[in-house]
Amino acid sequence: MALRQICTYPDPVLREKTKHVERIDSSIERLIKDMVETMHAAPGVGLAANQVGVSLQLAVIDLSTREDEGQRHPLLVIINPEILSMEGAVVEEEGCLSIPDYSEKVQRAARVKVRALDRTGKPFELETDGLLAKALQHEIDHLNGLLFVDKLSPLKKNLFKRRFKKALAEKT
Numbered sequence: 001m002a003l004r005q006i007c008t009y010p011d012p013v014l015r016e017k018t019k020h021v022e023r024i025d026s027s028i029e030r031l032i033k034d035m036v037e038t039m040h041a042a043p044g045v046g047l048a049a050n051q052v053g054v055s056l057q058l059a060v061i062d063l064s065t066r067e068d069e070g071q072r073h074p075l076l077v078i079i080n081p082e083i084l085s086m087e088g089a090v091v092e093e094e095g096c097l098s099i100p101d102y103s104e105k106v107q108r109a110a111r112v113k114v115r116a117l118d119r120t121g122k123p124f125e126l127e128t129d130g131l132l133a134k135a136l137q138h139e140i141d142h143l144n145g146l147l148f149v150d151k152l153s154p155l156k157k158n159l160f161k162r163r164f165k166k167a168l169a170e171k172t
């Protein structure tokens, strides 16, 4: 296992739509292990493959250390995920390992139903709310080239861009 470098905004890899995982081979298994280790070391509760520069539809979520209204969530690996349905709305503070030292309130669906493959390639469906619903939407957005800051109001988006102006100038 090895730690991977986390790509930060505005790295263009974060804006690519990731590709389907066609086969779960040893390189995918290694990628999953590395991503879990990288997420834990950061520390963070979710990481998408394109955040470590691999443009594939794969993400890991670990909320096992977070209190979520009495619910306990084991480590979750999602491969080729799709959101089947969304319900309700919640506004909560969010952050992202690819946008260091920044958090802001964004609106998400309160409840989601997701279909994905697990780390062995077995399909599963999951319907959930709370922190896990939020994390699933955040990570699946990553796999579609979206970041949580895309959800900010125009005013807050401007403030965000001003704050990251230096990083933008360095990378472009």
Ligand SMILES: [Zn+2]
Residues within 6 Å of the ligand: 095, 096, 097, 098, 138, 142
């Ligand atoms: Zn993120």
